[in-house]
Amino acid sequence: MIVCAGKSEQFDFAYPIGIGLIESAVNLTRICELGKPDHIVFVGTAGSYGEKEIFDIVESRVAANVEQSFFEGKSYSPIDNVISSVEEVSRETIVNSSNYITTNKEIWEHYRAQNIHIENMEFFAVMKVAQMFGIPVAGIFIVTNYCDENAHEDFKKNHAEAMNRLSAYVKARAETK
DSSP: OEEEOBTTBOOTTSEEOOSHHHHHHHHHHHHHHHSOOSOEEEEEEEEESSSSOTTOEEEESEEEOOOHHHHTTSOOOSSOOEEEOSSOOOSOOEEEOOSSOOOOGGGHHHHHHTTEEEEOSSHHHHHHHHHHHTOOEEEEEEEEEESSTTHHHHHHHHHHHHHHHHHHHHHHHHHTO
16 A cells, blocks of 8 residues: 655655654554555655755665754653664654754754664654554655755755656656566
8 A cells, every 4th residue: 555645746656644653653553453564665755964955865764763962961752763664664864743844954964873864754654554553554755845944945846856756756667667
């Protein structure tokens, strides 16, 4: 099953599950309860912490839920905040998720030091739901912006082209399987 956030990020081959951690977790849980899929692939856009370039396509099976305040020593979390697919995973790029978009370039080095190179608002929730149901899961992302003060403007500027490229990539990949 292929899923996406929805609204401005919809694809003719994917089920929209909602934007952010909460909507996506609730709606994907409902879908899984109605009929457990064999696998889940999430497709969407991402911001880069500097290493990945605009329009790079990144595949991952590892997600994190790390807030900037953690690196500043202003918070902690009792949850397991880095999770992997039930499949065997090598050292892949970790996708960070939060309901907030990072706009502070100075924090990038802290994320990259943890092998976290991109952020997407939904992926951690998708991974957590898949983990709870024992479903293999992966994500395919296209970088639309850097996580800096221009994040929102760059996202809007690059969004249409990114959606076209991501759609073509996913469809071509599906044809080879």
